Each structure stands twice: as structure tokens, then as C-alpha cells.
Amino acid sequence: MSLSLDKRQRAMLREMGVRIWLPEAHLTEPPAEPLPALDSVAAVPDLARGKSHFDDKNLDRKPLPAKGAPPLRVPPASAGANVRSSNSPDAWCLGQAQPLYADTAHAAGARWLVLAEAPVAALNADPLHGDAGKLLGNMLRAAHLHQAGTVLFAPLARMTAAGAATDLFAALSELIASARPDLVLVMGRLAAQALLRSAEPFGKLRGQVHRLHGANTIVTYDAPYLLRNPGDKARAWEDLCLAMSLVPGGLARPT
16 A cells, blocks of 8 residues: 655655655656745745844844854953043142132122133142233233123143042032132133033034033133144134123123
8 A cells, every 4th residue: 555645745755854665656757846945035925025033022132042152251341441531520620719800890790700721830820920821811801801890710720640639520519609600711622621521622612602500601722722822812712702792791790
């Protein structure tokens, strides 16, 4: 007794590795047509339409590693990830604030806070001393700060790795709360980037109104830089004009 198998059934058995005995009469039959490959597009119509075997609920599942494959190792975090940048706010120190132009101040004038980048040795020095100090004074007078209500000046120094940096933002917050400035003028590229916590190029920080602890803030070049690059004095004047435009009347405090 023999099984009655058609060509397709015999082909399926051969694919499964099952040997079949056929009578001699069947040996003269032409070979059966091969089955389509299991990985062909026609055999899996969903793949032809770009569909996945997984539904939306499983899309975020991680694939299991193949048998015998080494386990997936996550590389450790970079050792430098928590290292403070040389221009981090924690690496800066705010010097003692001191009033400028107290003899010519106007009682109803605007309040200014000037924060200028300075070397550590200049934290306790006269800000208007030397060539850089003379240029700083000329800049502030050109902006009529000598006729303002109050002008407080405080140096900002970038500390070395061995230096004892103060809590810059706590000290600055306290200073702004007590001085209540109408405008904060930050002078110096590195100081501006540290105070604003920004890595933007200085050219993009200029010409914008920023906020420091609620106070309008403008950034510009520091005097030592302008001594080395006098071609940028015109840009510094543009920054000062922008700062003056933020104070009502240029000088007078709002009533």
C-alpha cells in the first residue's frame, strides 16, 4: 500500500527531511517544483508592506542577545564628565563692590552695577588705575554713568585650580538684591559666559538683553581687551548705547 501524495506534498516532506518510498512507476515522474524559500518576500507578505513582526507595544523592548554571544557591556561614564570647566561659575570669585562717582551722583538717577573681568591680583585694586582703568573710566563717562544715581563696581576674577573660589551666584544674588540695579553691565567674554552659564560665542551674547537674578543685563568687552583690540571699541559703544536705552531717560530712574 502506498500513500497518494501529490507533487507539492512530496516536496514538503523532502524539505522536512522525510524520506518516502515510491513505486517504480513514480520514478519516471518529473521532479516536483521546489517550494518558495521561507525568507522570500512572497512567503511573508507583511514584510513586503514594510511591517514589523512586533506591535507598537513591543517597539521599545531591547532585543535579546543571541545564544553564545557575549553579554552587552555598557561603557562606564567618562572620567571627565564631572570635572569642573576652567570657565565654570564655580571657578570665579566676585570681588568687593565699591561705589564710583559718589560725588556726582544724582539722587533720582539710575542704578548701575558694573561687573568687570579682572585678574586675581586686581580684586582689591583701584578699578580706574592704569591704562585699562583710564579706558574703563572713559567708557563709563561716555555712557553718562558719572551722572547716574548709583554706580557699583565689582571685579570678577577667574581662580586657579588651587584658588579658593566663592559661591559666585550666591554672592551675586545677594549683591543684586541689596543694590537693586536698573541695569547690570558685564564686561569681559569669559566672565559673561560664566555668569550667563552659556557656551555661546561672545558675538551672539552681545546685542541681547539678558537677565541676572531678575535684573536686565548687557554684556560687552572689558577694557584690557579693548587696549589690545582697539578696532572693537565701536562695538563696545554699541553695547553701551543698548544699555543706556534700557534705562528710562538714559539716566533717570522710573517713578
